[in-house]
Amino acid sequence: MIPVFEPIISEDEIAMVVDALRKGEVSGTFGKYIDDFESEFAAYVGCKFGVAVNSGTSALHLAVAALDLERGDEILVSASTNIATALAALHNGVIPVPVDSEPETWNLDLDLIEGLITPKTKAIIPVHLYGHPVDMDRLMEIANKHNLIVIEDCAESHGATVRGRMTGSFGQMACFSFYANKVITTGEGGMITTNDEDYAERLRLLRNLAFINPRFRHELAGFNFRMPGFVAALGLAQFRKIQKIVDEKRRVAHSYNEKLKNIPGLQLPPEKDWAKNVYWMYGIVVKPEFGISRDKLTEALNERGIQTRTFFCPMNQQPVLEKMEGFRKTPCPVADSLWETGLYLPSAWNLSEENVSFIADAIREAPGWEG
Numbered sequence: 001m002i003p004v005f006e007p008i009i010s011e012d013e014i015a016m017v018v019d020a021l022r023k024g025e026v027s028g029t030f031g032k033y034i035d036d037f038e039s040e041f042a043a044y045v046g047c048k049f050g051v052a053v054n055s056g057t058s059a060l061h062l063a064v065a066a067l068d069l070e071r072g073d074e075i076l077v078s079a080s081t082n083i084a085t086a087l088a089a090l091h092n093g094v095i096p097v098p099v100d101s102e103p104e105t106w107n108l109d110l111d112l113i114e115g116l117i118t119p120k121t122k123a124i125i126p127v128h129l130y131g132h133p134v135d136m137d138r139l140m141e142i143a144n145k146h147n148l149i150v151i152e153d154c155a156e157s158h159g160a161t162v163r164g165r166m167t168g169s170f171g172q173m174a175c176f177s178f179y180a181n182k183v184i185t186t187g188e189g190g191m192i193t194t195n196d197e198d199y200a201e202r203l204r205l206l207r208n209l210a211f212i213n214p215r216f217r218h219e220l221a222g223f224n225f226r227m228p229g230f231v232a233a234l235g236l237a238q239f240r241k242i243q244k245i246v247d248e249k250r251r252v253a254h255s256y257n258e259k260l261k262n263i264p265g266l267q268l269p270p271e272k273d274w275a276k277n278v279y280w281m282y283g284i285v286v287k288p289e290f291g292i293s294r295d296k297l298t299e300a301l302n303e304r305g306i307q308t309r310t311f312f313c314p315m316n317q318q319p320v321l322e323k324m325e326g327f328r329k330t331p332c333p334v335a336d337s338l339w340e341t342g343l344y345l346p347s348a349w350n351l352s353e354e355n356v357s358f359i360a361d362a363i364r365e366a367p368g369w370e371g
């Protein structure tokens with residue numbers, strides 16, 4: 001089976017983890033590896049502060065908690081994304097409001113935002129889906145006009161840029177994931193980046209059970225979302241290769257683009273002229289002119305040992321959200337159709353040209369293929 005991703009861990013990364021363990025950097029919020037990983041990663045993103053946590057989901061949860069919103073307030077979220085974004089709202093007593101996707105980039109449709117804002121709307125969490133950035137210049141303009149706080153979901157966009165500026169440096173906060181299949185990994189892990197010292201301080205406080213003075217007396221309901229020191233060591237070692245990883249992700253994508261071009265009914269991932277896509281996963285959309293459905297194509301690929309995944313189930317169709325009091329099931333026809341017709345292909349950064357050709361040929365031949 002050619003998997004959709006593979007964590008690639010080499011000896012230098014293992015050595016750094018062992019070094020952290022030898023130095024006793026096991027748990028807590030201190031240690032050289034946590035500090036270095038936070039500061040080097042934040043600097044790369046173009047932010048002053050980085051707050052490492054134990055997952056991307058925790059990063060989103062903590063960022064929303066730091067806003068200190070009222071129960072029943074609303075946050076606009078991309079309809080097509082990981083459930084973690086909506087759960088970050090839900091677990092903080094805030095209502096996630098899905099914003100439909102845009103057919104070309106699959107990111108949230110900026111033209112819909114103003115129509116969804118109510119007096120309760122306090123923030124927006126755009127995701128840079130599959131590594132293609134949202135047009136953050138335009139989004140920030142809309143958000144500033146309506147006093148919305150912006151939390152970028154950069155779980156899939158490490159290194160992606162908008163007009164040369166890094167995703168994660170536009171909003172008040174940005175959340176990254178370092179899960180095994182992300183651009184860089186710590187196994188499980190995440191980070192929030194920000195340029196706002198008050199947010200950084202509040203995030204650090206809430207991350208660590210909101211310990212204050214005297215210790216063991218608490219005024220705020222904090223969390224234990226700490227990242228272990230040896231996990232940060234893995235992150236730091238991975239981070240030092242990020243340029244190579246992003247370059248290789250783009251090599252794989254360009255190679256797919258070349259080999260899959262001009263197939264009727266097959267929509268390939270975009271790269272707008274103002275954007276740098278890091279192609280976290282190489283997604284395609286199967287339209288009727290392709291001849292067979294997405295599910296039939298999936299079957300044909302799986303039969304040949306090629307693993308695929310569907311696009312996300314949109315937030316407007318999530319039973320867990322529909323049960324929420326005050327949830328607005330906004331119509332999301334584009335995100336609905338992406339859920340039916342989108343899939344992503346093996347996208348590990350070390351995927352060989354040979355395997356890309358094998359996969360591309362399997363796709364080309366699938367409409368006439370008899371299993």
Ligand SMILES: *Cc1c(COP(=O)(O)O)cnc(C)c1O
Nearest residue numbers: 055056057082084155177178179
């Ligand atoms: C992976 C991912 C998350 C969750 O990150 P974890 O580290 O797995 O908790 C959130 N949002 C998006 C868009 C993701 O891709």
